[in-house]
Amino acid sequence: MFKLNQDNMLQIDGSFGEGGGSIVRISSGLACLKKIPIEINNIRFNRKNPGLRLQHLVGINTLAKLTGGSTNSLDVGSTFVKFNPGSEWNTNLNVHIRTAGNIGMLSQTIYNALYLAPPQKYQIHVNGGGTYGTHAAGTSYLSNVIFPIFKNLGYSVNIDVIKHGFYPKGGGKALITIIPSSSFYKNLNLEERGELEEINGHIHVENSLKKPKVAERILSSILQNIKPNLTRSNEIQITTNYHNSLSVGVGVDIWCKYSSGAILGIGTTLGKRGVSSEKVGIIAANKLNFLLESSETVDEYASDQILPLLFVAKGPSKFVIRKKTMHFLTNLELLKGFFKRNFIIKNVENGYFVHIL
Template sequence: MRRKMSSKEILKIDGSFGEGGGSILRICAGYSVLFNQPINIYNIRANRSTPGLRLQHLLGLKTLADLTNGKLSKCDVGTEEITFIPGKEIPKQNIDINIRTAASVGLLLQPLQIACLGYNKPKEIEILLKGGGTIGKWAPDLNYLENVTYNLFKSAGFRIELDIQKYGFYPKGGASTICRMYPQNKKLKPLNLTKLGNVSFVTGKIVCTKNLSNARVCERIKNSAEAKIKQELNLKANINYEYVDSLSTGVGVSLWAKSGTGAIISSGTVLGEKGTPSEKVGQEAAENIITYIKNDIPVSKYLSDQLIPLLGYINEPSKLKVLEVTSHAKTNLELIGRFTSREYEIKAHRNYSIIHFK
């Protein structure tokens, strides 16, 4: 079954509003397909030092158009205005994406996963990504997505699986990843994450390139993080690590812990930088997750940004308890209001806030 190109009036969105970054583009593109709403985005990343589309945004838009047989206006790296008209009902089952840089694989997948929320066919969509970065700055790494974000998506009824065949780091990228999305046949379920509850165990994944193995970088990060967690929380931690082949040297850490309430709290992605001792990297990752656990926060600031587009689509009440409402989260909430009549409120308390989708 196919649907005609949308005859709705084009929704115009100023890409410089709110946090003014690439997330506006990613969410609007995904929501455009999800709600069959044509969009025109102008002033794309106008407040950034390099305005306009970056390669990961361009690839995301072109892939979305290809996946759904939509129409995308002519654009390239640096383009500051695009028009996108979503296309047919049933997306392709297989898509190949070639990424020439270290562009984030996780961010490239975001508009695709949002778009696929509204489909119930095909049973599986397989996306083969050649190149790009699996771990990098200002982006969720793939181990974090697989073990935190996508686990909570699964709780809501939407399953996404990742197969990391090769890791990629800045500046050369060179990753190889297979992403499988499974459109759901059942109604998506709301998430109510307002209590962290009991946490008894912390785990995670440290990934370093093999040229750092003689310096025992993974082991030093692991020992530092586990010692800090034991000292501050008196909790057992068992953090996995792996030395990998990659075109560029890199270090990435993500810690997470499941609680008795179904929450999954995380450190987010922490990168090792040249000149930063491994022990400090481990301590930083540990301190991030310790802060959330000590304050009974079930949703990290990074996770709230990723859950908001999902919960904005699910037409039942959901609640998220967060330590802070980030500028990304506020922008994402405002964007939902442009595509839907969904009501939400933010209740600020002394040490936390509640984001409530009504």
């Protein structure tokens, strides 16, 4: 899985674990953090379309610009990457994404690289790309679940969405702003949720769906299908939003805040052609009901994304997850190649207790 070659370059097998693009995003970011060159082969080896997708390619090229680093010749479909991060830290970049390459995934590549960068403001101006698309968290989920968790740990990350973009044409526009800690990062201690304080959400819909009131119908369906014994109506604040965009699209994000400081989301729910607004609302409500009935303190979509920062933080972290996703397990194994940290995962009622030592 990992091997140092004669040039002290860390070689990574991109087909291990879930074998997807997150291996590229995490390892290329951590290469910048650790200031070590890497090689990744067999990228997305078992996927229907192996090799780099557009967002992975844009991400690696952005890191090369960010640090003054270098890569081998790359294109969409490349299954081998050689990346040597530089020692510069450029604080202002412009990035263009053709079609609907995901802006959130790009941000993940960048924020994993900047944990230990000089403590100054880094801004990446993104033109093009998607804010909502398949197999990726929507920007509202990132902004209201992942980034607040980061902020509590001492890491400031923000995506200011100027224009939303949906699959397949994208056309989004955003400003990513990142400020690393000037001292150290806090550990995460969330063994219990505490009391539910509020439920918030955003429903984002392309403008052509305004006349049939798609957003309003989704919201009505969500409210009708939340189990009444799990919450009180005055705790729920979900907004409906319509946007001009190049492609028709629907994205739903809902998150819950607890007295312990825990913030959990249901993961982004997308609308699809042929699926009614009411059905989209039912899907989102069922996810919310499932989350409210669980005892997890970090949701399954955040558990893998927060791991790198918890490994960077000096103190031990403790939290509860409902299940060990393949992304979570893959990221744990990947982090072992970059950090000398131990961890314990114990079975608990309806989930797993994670202790990073």
